[in-house]
Amino acid sequence: MDEQRKQSQFSHLAVADEMTAYLQACLGNRYFMGSVLVARAGEVLLSAGYGMANLEHNVPNTPQTKFRLGSITKQFTATAILQLQEQGLLEVQDSISNYLPDYPNGKKITIHHLLNHTSGIPNYTEFSSFEQTKKIKVTLNDLITRFSSEPLEFTPGERYQYTNSGYVVLTKIIETVSGYSYADYLQHQILKPLEMFDSGCDRQEVILSHRASGYVFTGETYQNADFIDMSWPSGAGAMYSTIEDLYKWEQGLYTDVVLSEASREMMFTPKVTIRAAEDGKGYYHGYGGIICTHFKRKLLYHGGGIDGFSTRIARYPDEQVSIIVLTNIDPAVATPVVAIANDLAAILFDEPYQLPKKRQAIALDPAIYDAYVGQYELEPGWVMIVTKECDRIFAQWAGQERVELFPESSTKFFMKLIDAQRTFVVDETGKASHVILHQGGRERVATRMY
Missing domain, CATH: 2.40.128.50 (Lipocalin)
Incomplete structure (x- = not known):
C-alpha cells in the first residue's frame, strides 16, 4: 500500500511539473497571466499564480488573488433560483409575470426560459449605447427598464440565444421572492455555507484586499482595461472570487450543502441545444452552465469575460476533475483561457497538446x-x-x-x-x-x- 501511495504521489508530481512548464510557456507568450487550480478526486494537483495581479505596483498573482468572474456568476444565480424552488417560493416553469407583473410579455416568458437563454429578451450588453453608459452606476430596476421595453427577438422557447438580460431578470426575481438583496442572498445562502470567504459581488467603492487589476494586451504591451461600474453586470456577471474559493464551490456541487441531488441533476441536465452534432456529442445548455463531451468524457463548464478579465471553470464529473483558470487579461484574448483549460485536461488525461510558443514575424514579399x-x-x-x-x-x-x-x-x-x-x-x-x-x-x- 505504501508503494502504491508513493507511485501515486510521484505521478501527481510529474503531472504538476508538466502543467507548470506549460503554464510558464503560456506566460511567456504574454497572452496569459492569472491563477490556476487543477484537482482530481479531492486532491489539488496544482494551485498557483502566474504573472502580475498589479503591474504598476509589481504585485504577483497568487492562489489568493481575487478576480472578477464575469459570467461564471450565472452558475450562482441559477443555484439561488433552484434553492428558492426547493423552498417552495417559486417554480422554474412559472411565468415571470407571477413575480414581476409589470414586465412586458411576462406571461410568455418562464423562469426556465431565462435560465437556459431561450427567452428571446435582447442582450443589453450588445446595445450600441452600452460602452458609453457602462461607466455610470445604474439601479437594478433602471437596468431592466433599458431592455424590457425592447421587442423580443423570437418567441420564448423557440431557440437558444445567449443573453445577459435574462440573468438580470433572474436577479430581480431572487430579490423579490427572498426579500434579500442579490449580494446578501449569495452571502447567506451560498457563500457562507461553502466557507467561500474570499468571494462576493464586486463594488468599486469597497477596499478589497488582494484584488487583481484588469488589463488589455495590445499585441506589444499591457494597458489598463476600460472602466465598468459593477452595477451593470448584476447577477449575470458581477462576482469576484479566487481559485481556492471556486474549488470549494465546485466541490460543494458534489454534496447537498447548497443544492439537493434533484436540483443538481436539474442544473446539469441538457435543456436546450447550442450546437448539435451527428454523433450526439454537441453542446447543450443546462441551468447556468454548458454540457458537452470532451476527450470522450462528460464536461460541464462555464466561462466569463468582463473588462480586463477572462475566466473558465471546467468540471469532468465522472473523473471528479476540476480545472479553474482565472486571468486578469481582457476577454478580447479570452481564447487562451479556453485553450489553457483544454490543454491542462489533455495533460491530465494523457491526450495530445501543443506547448505554446512565442511567434516571430518574418520578412515576406x-x-x-x-x-x-x-x-x-x-x-x-x-x-x-x-x-x-x-x-x-x-x-x-x-x-x-x-x-x-x-x-x-x-x-x-x-x-x-x-x-x-x-x-x-x-x-x-x-x-x-x-x-x-x-x-x-x-x-x-x-x-x-x-
Whole structure:
C-alpha cells in the first residue's frame, strides 16, 4: 500500500511539473497571466499564480488573488433560483409575470426560459449605447427598464440565444421572492455555507484586499482595461472570487450543502441545444452552465469575460476533475483561457497538446498577399474579409475591427492581439481556396467566396 501511495504521489508530481512548464510557456507568450487550480478526486494537483495581479505596483498573482468572474456568476444565480424552488417560493416553469407583473410579455416568458437563454429578451450588453453608459452606476430596476421595453427577438422557447438580460431578470426575481438583496442572498445562502470567504459581488467603492487589476494586451504591451461600474453586470456577471474559493464551490456541487441531488441533476441536465452534432456529442445548455463531451468524457463548464478579465471553470464529473483558470487579461484574448483549460485536461488525461510558443514575424514579399485577398465563409453569414494595404495584410470579420496578420511563412500568419493563427491554402489557380483558422486548440476551415 505504501508503494502504491508513493507511485501515486510521484505521478501527481510529474503531472504538476508538466502543467507548470506549460503554464510558464503560456506566460511567456504574454497572452496569459492569472491563477490556476487543477484537482482530481479531492486532491489539488496544482494551485498557483502566474504573472502580475498589479503591474504598476509589481504585485504577483497568487492562489489568493481575487478576480472578477464575469459570467461564471450565472452558475450562482441559477443555484439561488433552484434553492428558492426547493423552498417552495417559486417554480422554474412559472411565468415571470407571477413575480414581476409589470414586465412586458411576462406571461410568455418562464423562469426556465431565462435560465437556459431561450427567452428571446435582447442582450443589453450588445446595445450600441452600452460602452458609453457602462461607466455610470445604474439601479437594478433602471437596468431592466433599458431592455424590457425592447421587442423580443423570437418567441420564448423557440431557440437558444445567449443573453445577459435574462440573468438580470433572474436577479430581480431572487430579490423579490427572498426579500434579500442579490449580494446578501449569495452571502447567506451560498457563500457562507461553502466557507467561500474570499468571494462576493464586486463594488468599486469597497477596499478589497488582494484584488487583481484588469488589463488589455495590445499585441506589444499591457494597458489598463476600460472602466465598468459593477452595477451593470448584476447577477449575470458581477462576482469576484479566487481559485481556492471556486474549488470549494465546485466541490460543494458534489454534496447537498447548497443544492439537493434533484436540483443538481436539474442544473446539469441538457435543456436546450447550442450546437448539435451527428454523433450526439454537441453542446447543450443546462441551468447556468454548458454540457458537452470532451476527450470522450462528460464536461460541464462555464466561462466569463468582463473588462480586463477572462475566466473558465471546467468540471469532468465522472473523473471528479476540476480545472479553474482565472486571468486578469481582457476577454478580447479570452481564447487562451479556453485553450489553457483544454490543454491542462489533455495533460491530465494523457491526450495530445501543443506547448505554446512565442511567434516571430518574418520578412515576406508583399506580392504574395495578393493570392490571399478575398472573402472567406466559415458558416452561413459568418464571413472573414482579407485585405491588403500598404504592403500589409489584414483580416476582418463582419461587424468587427480589422486585425493585422503577421507572416511566419509564406502561408502561415499569426495575430498579436489574440492567440490565433491563419494558414492559407492555394489551389491550381494561384489563389487561396480556403483558410484554416487555428484558435483555442481548434482548427476550422473558411472557404473562399470570391
